[in-house]
Amino acid sequence: GAVVSQHPSRVICKSGTSVKIECRSLDFQATTMFWYRQFPKQSLMLMATSNEGSKATYEQGVEKDKFLINHASLTLSTLTVTSAHPEDSSFYICSARRPSSYNEQFFGPGTRLTVL
Amino acid sequence: SQQGEEDPQALSIQEGENATMNCSYKTSINNLQWYRQNSGRGLVHLILIRSNEREKHSGRLRVTLDTSKKSSSLLITASRAADTASYFCANSGAGSYQLTFGKGTKLSVIP
Numbered sequence: 001g002a003v004v005s006q007h008p009s010r011v012i013c014k015s016g017t018s019v020k021i022e023c024r025s026l027d028f029q030a031t032t033m034f035w036y037r038q039f040p041k042q043s044l045m046l047m048a049t050s051n052e053g054s055k056a057t058y059e060q061g062v063e064k065d066k067f068l069i070n071h072a073s074l075t076l077s078t079l080t081v082t083s084a085h086p087e088d089s090s091f092y093i094c095s096a097r098r099p100s101s102y103n104e105q106f107f108g109p110g111t112r113l114t115v116l
Numbered sequence: 117s118q119q120g121e122e123d124p125q126a127l128s129i130q131e132g133e134n135a136t137m138n139c140s141y142k143t144s145i146n147n148l149q150w151y152r153q154n155s156g157r158g159l160v161h162l163i164l165i166r167s168n169e170r171e172k173h174s175g176r177l178r179v180t181l182d183t184s185k186k187s188s189s190l191l192i193t194a195s196r197a198a199d200t201a202s203y204f205c206a207n208s209g210a211g212s213y214q215l216t217f218g219k220g221t222k223l224s225v226i227p
Contacts, residue, residue, distance in 0.1 A: 006158070032213055043204060043217045044159075093158055095215075102147055102164055103208050105215060109158035 002028050004096045006108030013084055014116055020080045021111045023094030029074035030096035034105065035067070038091040050077040084115040122205060122218040130226050135192045137221040139205035140185075148181055148207045149215070150190050159204065162190075197227045 003026040036044040049057040056069035068080040095105040122139045147166045151159040165172045165181045178191040202222045206215040
């Protein structure tokens with residue numbers, strides 16, 4: 001399968017700081033990437049769709065000013081959690097869609113964010 | 117997007133037995149994908165079945181799709197302790213790239 005990396009794998013930060021998470025597709029070009037959030041023992045919830053060269057599309061209830069998404073190239077999307085608070089602590093996972101008619105998506109290993 | 121349902125929510129079996137997990141969804145789909153997630157890790161893509169397919173095999177995995185019942189099943193044969201993980205189904209509708217995930221089944225394979 002295709003490879004998607006995420007960095008960092010885990011981050012601990014103080015309340016009020018901003019954290020940037022990178023998502024890279026390593027062996028294919030991804031015009032579309034997705035950002036998910038996963039709480040303990042729960043399923044993935046889509047936060048936003050990241051399109052290369054255009055603004056991200058956010059799901060209802062997700063604050064675009066808090067979760068800044070930049071998809072500057074066909075292999076990189078970044079999620080910045082601004083002014084993080086303890087309630088933002090979660091597991092963030094990105095996926096990249098491999099262009100095909102079948103919409104296969106490949107996921108990164110996730111980033112564990114802990115806000116103190 | 118509305119989440120689908122998976123059952124059972126948790127499944128515990130002995131090594132060597134078969135494990136069957138079911139998934140239901142609410143809207144018409146373009147395809148359905150199954151993923152595995154080990155605790156605290158990312159998702160591993162297992163298999164994709166298109167809406168015009170009824171069954172697909174990959175190694176010890178067998179996936180079925182019944183679009184009339186809006187349901188899919190994942191069968192893992194001859195299970196191994198390493199199969200212990202959570203399994204999710206995810207579907208995408210026609211014209212949409214977004215995936216809607218089920219709630220997942222936590223599988224425990226006891227050595």
